Amino acid sequence: MVGSVGLLAAAIAVSLGAFGAAIGNGMIVSKTIEGIARQPESRNVLTTTMFIGVALVEALPIIATVIAFIVMNR
Secondary structure, eight states, rough: OOOOOHHHHHHHHHHHHHHHHHHHHHHHHHHHHHHHHGGGGHHHHHHHHHHHHHHHHHHHHHHHHHHHHHHOOO
């Protein structure tokens, strides 16, 4: 059985991971839009780079969820 401290730690890990990813994705997308507004001809390169960055940032909540499951199983 998982204690209340373990459940709280798991909830904090998942919520902070999701919060950090949301902030990171917002910053990535906003800077990409700024770059496209300044140099429309580089739209394809910026969009490709944005999607790679978003994919890397989305790994954070997945890792946080795995850590939460590990904490809950102890």
